Amino acid sequence: MTQPSAIVLLSGGLDSTTCAWLARRDGYRIHALSFDYGQRLAREVGSAEAVARAVGAVEHVVMRFDLGAWGGSSLTSDTPVPQHDDVSGIGASIPNTYVPARNMLFLAFATSFAEARGAEAIYIGVNALDYSGYPDCRPDFIAAFTRVIELGTAVGDGGRAPRIVAPLMRLTKAEIVKLGAELGVEHGLTWSCYMGGDHPCGHCDSCLLRAQGFAQAGIADPTISAR
Amino acid sequence: MTQPSAIVLLSGGLDSTTCAWLARRDGYRIHALSFDYGQRLAREVGSAEAVARAVGAVEHVVMRFDLGAWGGSSLTSDTPVPQHDDVSGIGASIPNTYVPARNMLFLAFATSFAEARGAEAIYIGVNALDYSGYPDCRPDFIAAFTRVIELGTAVGDGGRAPRIVAPLMRLTKAEIVKLGAELGVEHGLTWSCYMGGDHPCGHCDSCLLRAQGFAQAGIADPTISAR
Numbered sequence: 308m309t310q311p312s313a314i315v316l317l318s319g320g321l322d323s324t325t326c327a328w329l330a331r332r333d334g335y336r337i338h339a340l341s342f343d344y345g346q347r348l349a350r351e352v353g354s355a356e357a358v359a360r361a362v363g364a365v366e367h368v369v370m371r372f373d374l375g376a377w378g379g380s381s382l383t384s385d386t387p388v389p390q391h392d393d394v395s396g397i398g399a400s401i402p403n404t405y406v407p408a409r410n411m412l413f414l415a416f417a418t419s420f421a422e423a424r425g426a427e428a429i430y431i432g433v434n435a436l437d438y439s440g441y442p443d444c445r446p447d448f449i450a451a452f453t454r455v456i457e458l459g460t461a462v463g464d465g466g467r468a469p470r471i472v473a474p475l476m477r478l479t480k481a482e483i484v485k486l487g488a489e490l491g492v493e494h495g496l497t498w499s500c501y502m503g504g505d506h507p508c509g510h511c512d513s514c515l516l517r518a519q520g521f522a523q524a525g526i527a528d529p530t531i532s533a534r
Numbered sequence: 535m536t537q538p539s540a541i542v543l544l545s546g547g548l549d550s551t552t553c554a555w556l557a558r559r560d561g562y563r564i565h566a567l568s569f570d571y572g573q574r575l576a577r578e579v580g581s582a583e584a585v586a587r588a589v590g591a592v593e594h595v596v597m598r599f600d601l602g603a604w605g606g607s608s609l610t611s612d613t614p615v616p617q618h619d620d621v622s623g624i625g626a627s628i629p630n631t632y633v634p635a636r637n638m639l640f641l642a643f644a645t646s647f648a649e650a651r652g653a654e655a656i657y658i659g660v661n662a663l664d665y666s667g668y669p670d671c672r673p674d675f676i677a678a679f680t681r682v683i684e685l686g687t688a689v690g691d692g693g694r695a696p697r698i699v700a701p702l703m704r705l706t707k708a709e710i711v712k713l714g715a716e717l718g719v720e721h722g723l724t725w726s727c728y729m730g731g732d733h734p735c736g737h738c739d740s741c742l743l744r745a746q747g748f749a750q751a752g753i754a755d756p757t758i759s760a761r
Binding site: 410411424454455456 | 595597601603633634641645647648649650669672678681682683688
């Protein structure tokens with residue numbers, strides 16, 4: 308029997324990396340897909356490459372396009388990324404780190420890749436609990452996109468359309484950290500910070516949510532420890 | 535009152551060009567969006583630029599990415615494009631010119647652009663009658679994507695999400711040609727051929743459907759006449 312394939316959307320962060328390990332546990336050949344869309348964190352792509360190698364992906368495609376063409380986000384323009392002292396207030400409104408239609412784009416590219424490879428699943432590390440308030444991370448968005456894939460793909464037209472697997476949707480960051488530890492995720496390879504520096508800034512939404520997750524899980528973050 | 539904005543997905547072909555003129559007639563400021571995704575027809579982008587200028591677009595973005603990274607279509611690989619003597623048989627099955635998830639990608643980029651510009655409409659020239667049998671040109675696909683936009687955009691979260699306008703959905707190619715003539719569309723600027731040559735090949739699906747449309751409309755195709 309041929310091993311089934313899955314596309315794994317891999318940013319190199321904590322959530323997508325945990326997804327990659329879950330896809331491996333679920334028995335899939337992993338086709339990793341990352342994006343360089345003009346975001347600040349070019350560092351992200353390097354982490355994604357390391358994670359793809361570590362998890363044993365059969366290929367890793369980095370799709371490049373420039374969302375700076377229209378801006379609309381502090382991650383693709385010169386607008387400052389918000390900095391905080393703690394996680395209170397994160398998620399109350401949509402922050403300027405929101406990239407317009409980013410997960411829509413990521414899922415559309417993943418669907419194209421899945422059709423070309425005959426993959427049966429698309430793993431995406433969206434999370435509706437400890438998140439920054441982005442609208443495209445919610446279960447109803449994922450359900451609606453599933454319908455788009457069923458109707459808009461050639462394989463869906465008689466064959467079986469790829470399904471979206473969002474295994475972290477209802478987990479807290481602490482639960483994701485613990486799950487990763489159980490699966491053997493190499494947390495030290497991952498990168499979460501929104502800033503482009505050599506070390507995590509410690510004050511952007513992503514750093515703060517990550518720090519809270521490791522703290523609540525009672526696990527030391529190897530990325531921080533290595534500083 | 536500020537003039538409302540619309541994103542127009544503009545390939546430079548007959549259908550998208552007619553859409554651009556419709557958006558102008560409907561009173562929109564036009565933000566044209568084209569794609570260079572590794573397709574054969576680089577010529578397409580030049581036609582799109584000419585159309586964008588002619589219709590008075592306030593800006594024209596050409597988004598570049600390489601779907602050749604995973605192939606899956608004769609338009610982004612070395613696989614030959616099907617050639618026919620006439621239109622019989624076109625649309626009976628999905629041809630190899632189908633680009634996996636292309637309209638999904640185009641609509642996702644258009645949504646991102648619409649969010650960044652506060653545009654209220656996205657014009658797309660999909661057509662469910664005289665088409666090549668692509669699954670992502672059908673009304674139920676457009677309806678499903680509309681739901682994705684409503685759920686997955688920041689403006690949809692309280693504000694008004696951009697709506698998809700697909701005004702050619704139920705028109706024949708001949709009706710599109712006639713409508714274009716009424717609107718003053720400069721048909722001579724458009725380009726439909728799938729091949730990358732200096733002149734339309736006359737034998738790909740796209741050339742044959744176009745020729746049939748002009749013939750049935752009783753209008754001479756200026757692109758052919760200029761040969």
